[in-house]
Amino acid sequence: MIDFIKQPWPWYIAGPLVGLIVPALLLLGNKHFGISANFRHICAACFPADIKFFKYDYRKELWNLFFVVGAFGGGVIASLWLTNPDPMVVNPALVNELAGYGINDYSNMVPTQLYNWEYLFSAKGLILMVGGGFLVGFGSRYAGGCTSGHAIMGLSMLQWPSLVATVCFMVGGFLMANVLLPFILG
Amino acid sequence: MNNSTLQNTDFEVRTQDTMCVNESHLQHKGYHNIKYLIVGILFGIIFVKAEIISWFRIQEMFRLQSFHMYGIIGSAVVVGIISVWLIKKFNIKTIYGEPITFTPKKFNKGQIYGGLLFGLGWGLTGACPGPLFVQIGTGAIVVAVVLFSAIAGTWVYGKVRDQLPH
Numbered sequence: 025m026i027d028f029i030k031q032p033w034p035w036y037i038a039g040p041l042v043g044l045i046v047p048a049l050l051l052l053g054n055k056h057f058g059i060s061a062n063f064r065h066i067c068a069a070c071f072p073a074d075i076k077f078f079k080y081d082y083r084k085e086l087w088n089l090f091f092v093v094g095a096f097g098g099g100v101i102a103s104l105w106l107t108n109p110d111p112m113v114v115n116p117a118l119v120n121e122l123a124g125y126g127i128n129d130y131s132n133m134v135p136t137q138l139y140n141w142e143y144l145f146s147a148k149g150l151i152l153m154v155g156g157g158f159l160v161g162f163g164s165r166y167a168g169g170c171t172s173g174h175a176i177m178g179l180s181m182l183q184w185p186s187l188v189a190t191v192c193f194m195v196g197g198f199l200m201a202n203v204l205l206p207f208i209l210g
Numbered sequence: 211m212n213n214s215t216l217q218n219t220d221f222e223v224r225t226q227d228t229m230c231v232n233e234s235h236l237q238h239k240g241y242h243n244i245k246y247l248i249v250g251i252l253f254g255i256i257f258v259k260a261e262i263i264s265w266f267r268i269q270e271m272f273r274l275q276s277f278h279m280y281g282i283i284g285s286a287v288v289v290g291i292i293s294v295w296l297i298k299k300f301n302i303k304t305i306y307g308e309p310i311t312f313t314p315k316k317f318n319k320g321q322i323y324g325g326l327l328f329g330l331g332w333g334l335t336g337a338c339p340g341p342l343f344v345q346i347g348t349g350a351i352v353v354a355v356v357l358f359s360a361i362a363g364t365w366v367y368g369k370v371r372d373q374l375p376h
Contacts (some may be wrong), residue, residue, distance in 0.1 A: 035281030038260030043289025045253055050297060052245050052308050063364035064357025077368035090243040091250040092343045098254015099347020114266045114276035133264035134350040141352055152334055157356035161363025163355025171338040175283060178315055180290025185317040189325040196329015201272030201296040
């Protein structure tokens with residue numbers, strides 16, 4: 025059983041489980057799945073700076089912060105006891121492309137050759153981590169949600185603005201991965 | 211009177227995006243939030259085990275080199291749609307007996323501009339907001355920088371919000 029859990033889970037197991045988070049949160053307390061809202065709650069709690077957008081009672085959203093602390097804990101649990109010892113199996117075309125940027129370590133899901141402190145203080149690393157993170161935080165709030173709030177929760181409620189947002193997420197991602205990333209990493 | 215005006219403002223600010231405004235009228239103790247912590251833990255484990263937190267899987271997705279992520283998002287949405295439909299059809303209540311409500315999402319241009327910017331960030335970092343928290347949990351401590359930068363990005367958005375097209 026534990027050996028079975030340690031293997032990477034296929035999409036048809038993981039996808040429906042992710043989908044079940046939607047009714048789980050609704051049934052537990054009428055809560056809507058949406059992770060990026062936590063960035064706003066953290067701003068509201070720690071640095072509201074008299075900005076109207078951050079002046080609300082974040083304590084009413086504490087449940088969501090509990091959720092992401094749990095997500096962090098899930099990462100700890102899975103990496104301590106449930107990890108797959110083998111390197112990731114990645115499409116050969118991607119392996120080929122990444123080899124051109126000097127990335128060939130597949131032992132970790134977060135590529136260790138990109139995500140390390142030394143790389144952070146290089147121009148490429150700054151763009152990747154600081155620039156990328158900024159875009160994620162700025163863009164998700166500007167769009168009114170991220171993959172969870174729009175692509176999963178919004179689409180589950182059949183909201184067409186969420187479909188617009190999801191399509192734009194994908195367009196941005198395709199543009200970055202295929203057009204801009206080769207310049208940044210190359 | 212003054213107090214109720216304040217509450218209304220709070221509600222308005224909170225409805226400006228996907229924030230949860232379906233607040234309970236029940237006064238719960240803080241430890242009631244533990245149930246969301248548990249759902250979060252399960253979410254984190256699924257995201258690790260299905261390699262959703264992997265930068266490589268996200269790069270494959272945006273190059274159409276793997277079906278994996280499409281399968282996950284697609285099947286999650288199908289399960290979500292069926293769940294929401296069942297909750298509405300049978301008028302299912304929360305475990306505390308409160309009604310479950312759905313707030314429609316209003317369209318604004320932010321979903322386009324913000325969506326594109328978010329997509330660029332997703333393609334670069336290989337992580338949307340959920341995986342950031344999980345990745346740090348798996349020991350990738352440097353991802354905390356990405357997380358702080360995302361919080362800073364949200365803060366700057368809040369600061370310049372009124373000057374942006376919506």
